[in-house]
Amino acid sequence: MSEQSRREFLKKVGLGAAGVALGVGAGPRARRAMGEPIYEAGEVIQAGPVPRGGPATLAGGKVIQPQREVPVMRSTDVLVVGGGPAGVVAALAAKRAGAEVTLVERYGHFGGLWTGGLVLIVLATHGRQGEGLTKCVRGIGDEICERLLKVSCGIMNQAPGKRDPTSDPEATKFVLDEMLREAGVGILLHSWATNAIVEGSAVRGVLFESKAGCQAVRAKVVVDATGDGDVFSAAGAEHTRHLHRIGLVHRLGNVDRVDREKVKAAGKRLPSFGSATPIPSVRWVNMQGPTADCLDVEALSRCEMDARRAIWNRVEAIRATPGCEEVFLLETAAQLGVRVSRTLKGLTEMALADAAAGKAYRDVVGIGGGYALTRDKACQVPYGALVPARVDNLLAAGRCVAADNKMMNYTRLIAPCFVLGHAAGAAAALCVQDGCRPRDVEVPKLQALLKKQGAFLG
Ligand SMILES: Cc1cc2nc3c(=O)[nH]c(=O)nc-3n(C[C@H](O)[C@H](O)[C@H](O)COP(=O)(O)OP(=O)(O)OC[C@H]3O[C@@H](n4cnc5c(N)ncnc54)[C@H](O)[C@@H]3O)c2cc1C
Numbered sequence: 001m002s003e004q005s006r007r008e009f010l011k012k013v014g015l016g017a018a019g020v021a022l023g024v025g026a027g028p029r030a031r032r033a034m035g036e037p038i039y040e041a042g043e044v045i046q047a048g049p050v051p052r053g054g055p056a057t058l059a060g061g062k063v064i065q066p067q068r069e070v071p072v073m074r075s076t077d078v079l080v081v082g083g084g085p086a087g088v089v090a091a092l093a094a095k096r097a098g099a100e101v102t103l104v105e106r107y108g109h110f111g112g113l114w115t116g117g118l119v120l121i122v123l124a125t126h127g128r129q130g131e132g133l134t135k136c137v138r139g140i141g142d143e144i145c146e147r148l149l150k151v152s153c154g155i156m157n158q159a160p161g162k163r164d165p166t167s168d169p170e171a172t173k174f175v176l177d178e179m180l181r182e183a184g185v186g187i188l189l190h191s192w193a194t195n196a197i198v199e200g201s202a203v204r205g206v207l208f209e210s211k212a213g214c215q216a217v218r219a220k221v222v223v224d225a226t227g228d229g230d231v232f233s234a235a236g237a238e239h240t241r242h243l244h245r246i247g248l249v250h251r252l253g254n255v256d257r258v259d260r261e262k263v264k265a266a267g268k269r270l271p272s273f274g275s276a277t278p279i280p281s282v283r284w285v286n287m288q289g290p291t292a293d294c295l296d297v298e299a300l301s302r303c304e305m306d307a308r309r310a311i312w313n314r315v316e317a318i319r320a321t322p323g324c325e326e327v328f329l330l331e332t333a334a335q336l337g338v339r340v341s342r343t344l345k346g347l348t349e350m351a352l353a354d355a356a357a358g359k360a361y362r363d364v365v366g367i368g369g370g371y372a373l374t375r376d377k378a379c380q381v382p383y384g385a386l387v388p389a390r391v392d393n394l395l396a397a398g399r400c401v402a403a404d405n406k407m408m409n410y411t412r413l414i415a416p417c418f419v420l421g422h423a424a425g426a427a428a429a430l431c432v433q434d435g436c437r438p439r440d441v442e443v444p445k446l447q448a449l450l451k452k453q454g455a456f457l458g
Contacts, residue, residue, distance in 0.1 A: 083110020
């Protein structure tokens with residue numbers, strides 16, 4: 001039921017605006033009449049069996065998974081796997097370009113490391129182009145930041161003359177939900193993509209695991225925005241594996257209650273509280289962390305627990321400092337800070353040397369802002385960095401695109417991930433519209449679509 005007809009209906013049955021806004025207040029009868037499924041607590045439901053083919057078995061000491069048919073939950077034009085900055089922008093771009101889109105995310109919220117990882121500063125929004133500083137990240141990524149301006153404590157430094165804004169993670173989750181809903185993107189949260197469906201050299205969808213077991217989503221084009229290249233790796237696309245530093249970000253509360261005079265009087269140095277956030281009393285603290293294999297679950301487990309211990313001890317030391325007693329650990333990130341694990345072998349590999357030299361690409365699909373690595377220079381993103389060298393019907397977006405091991409420290413920043421996601425989503429929609437493979441997309445057509453959607457191509 002559309003929001004309009006829902007409002008009209010609720011007006012008719014005499015429910016107030018609060019009930020409309022929160023989606024609560026309507027009784028079971030009214031909600032059932034609106035077409036919403038209403039269950040009573042404890043009610044027995046028969047949702048249809050999920051064929052599992054039985055449990056895994058042991059044969060000769062080996063664990064054997066049974067061959068089984070996997071139920072197809074839905075078919076879609078474009079399937080975006082991973083709802084981080086790149087995936088959300090890709091889904092919005094594809095949907096706005098007219099494709100039917102499903103977005104699959106393993107956690108219960110969108111934003112990836114930007115929200116769940118508490119990485120709050122959107123780096124590389126602006127860059128030097130010629131003499132001046134240009135806002136490079138426009139289009140959907142910038143629209144998200146502009147939307148964050150409209151919610152209380154949503155974002156700071158998102159204003160003319162400012163660069164690299166910092167957002168609040170909860171505000172960001174809320175805004176991303178709203179934008180995805182408004183666009184009509186099909187959403188599957190709590191769904192972990194575990195395998196690719198491949199026919200010949202073409203990806204036809206993914207398998208995902210949820211509490212309902214293993215199910216499939218079939219798609220005409222898949223965008224791998226998992227950050228770790230889970231889909232392209234499963235599909236057999238060539239890629240490189242990297243070790244990188246793994247950190248755990250945290251937020252501190254009550255930082256505005258620090259008594260600096262008391263710290264000074266005690267002869268202590270003011271501890272570092274990290275960086276400002278849109279909430280004045282709250283700061284976020286980045287962490288470098290040890291270098292490890294981000295695909296090794298035992299390493300991830302160790303890193304997570306070691307980092308949490310280090311953070312706890314550090315916060316205890318802060319609280320033991322006279323004048324800092326009220327500072328507290330607001331939260332550690334729900335999502336461990338994996339920087340890079342896999343990068344795609346694409347038609348084009350972005351290289352830091354090229355970026356620093358200001359290389360121009362014929363298939364430019366976006367401009368990333370400047371960063372220390374690029375000597376603050378704006379930097380072109382070629383479409384070829386998103387397209388697997390061999391596998392078809394698949395695009396990569398975000399921190400797992402084709403980049404050399406220096407450039408990947410640029411392409412993984414949030415603002416370039418917006419740009420990469422925008423290009424991937426628009427390209428996927430064009431593939432559906434023109435019935436072609438990603439490698440055969442007409443680049444001028446893609447560039448025109450991106451410009452129409454507000455992207456900056458130089
Ligand atoms: C500690 C740390 C500090 C950083 N600091 C900064 C900074 O200050 N500024 C900055 O701009 N950038 C920073 N970055 C980089 C930046 O946060 C990320 O690289 C960026 O968020 C990448 O976006 P993405 O969409 O490619 O991937 P992610 O943000 O990783 O999003 C990927 C999404 O895919 C989902 N996913 C993964 N696998 C699956 C699967 N199999 N099935 C379903 N869903 C899946 C994840 O849950 C996640 O939501 C930092 C990163 C780290 C780790």
